[in-house]
Amino acid sequence: MPKIGIRTVAVLLFGPPGCGKGTVGKHLTGCFDIPHISTGDILRENVQAGTELGRQVQSLMENGGLVPDGMVNRLVQDRISRDDCVDGFILDGYPRTLEQGKALAGMLEEQGLEPLVIHLKVDYNKIVSRLTARRSCPQCGAVYNVISKPPKTDGVCDEDGAGLILRGDDCETVIRQRIEAYEAQTLPLVEYFRQLASKFYTVDGNDGSPTDIAERACHHIRAE
Numbered sequence: 065m066p067k068i069g070i071r072t073v074a075v076l077l078f079g080p081p082g083c084g085k086g087t088v089g090k091h092l093t094g095c096f097d098i099p100h101i102s103t104g105d106i107l108r109e110n111v112q113a114g115t116e117l118g119r120q121v122q123s124l125m126e127n128g129g130l131v132p133d134g135m136v137n138r139l140v141q142d143r144i145s146r147d148d149c150v151d152g153f154i155l156d157g158y159p160r161t162l163e164q165g166k167a168l169a170g171m172l173e174e175q176g177l178e179p180l181v182i183h184l185k186v187d188y189n190k191i192v193s194r195l196t197a198r199r200s201c202p203q204c205g206a207v208y209n210v211i212s213k214p215p216k217t218d219g220v221c222d223e224d225g226a227g228l229i230l231r232g233d234d235c236e237t238v239i240r241q242r243i244e245a246y247e248a249q250t251l252p253l254v255e256y257f258r259q260l261a262s263k264f265y266t267v268d269g270n271d272g273s274p275t276d277i278a279e280r281a282c283h284h285i286r287a288e
């Protein structure tokens with residue numbers, strides 16, 4: 065992917081469940097040439113390194129608790145103040161709440177970075193048909209998609225021959241709840257950054273693979 069000559073930006077990616085956001089984010093590193101920072105990775109690194117915050121996070125997660133905003137904010141701040149982030153970074157899995165968004169806006173201002181927002185728009189029916197097309201292997205956990213990544217033999221895992229199943233959280237009622245939760249939690253955050261960021265791009269996430277969507281976002285930004 066040809067590089068974009070924008071420097072010192074923090075790329076924030078928002079999109080509904082099932083749009084392949086994590087993968088889109090990884091592919092955007094090829095476009096911006098800045099690191100991809102996932103909060104999942106930051107949490108795991110801190111737990112493994114046994115930092116003070118890592119120990120707190122670990123005990124929270126072991127007890128099934130949610131990691132509070134303040135703690136996630138501190139972990140992100142610590143990560144994005146490292147040397148590899150001076151020219152910017154792509155955030156994955158953060159911010160998730162308006163509280164986190166406001167904290168991030170403060171951190172970016174301090175670091176002299178500008179937010180660049182990519183908002184992936186996907187039609188409701190598209191999300192439903194994508195997620196209900198998922199099939200999982202109950203034995204090894206492999207995930208297939210009857211539309212985009214079918215197994216070699218219908219309904220059978222390529223790895224171990226087990227019969228594939230439709231998981232409970234991939235059925236339409238649960239998907240509808242996840243979309244509603246996304247809209248309630250994330251859309252206010254998107255609105256907050258729409259007001260704040262001078263670089264705000266709405267990208268069609270309906271068709272193509274996450275790589276295609278990342279390229280579309282990249283072209284869209286370059287065309288401005």
Ligand SMILES: [Zn+2]
Pocket residue numbers: 201202203204205206221222223224225226
């Ligand atoms: Zn399997």
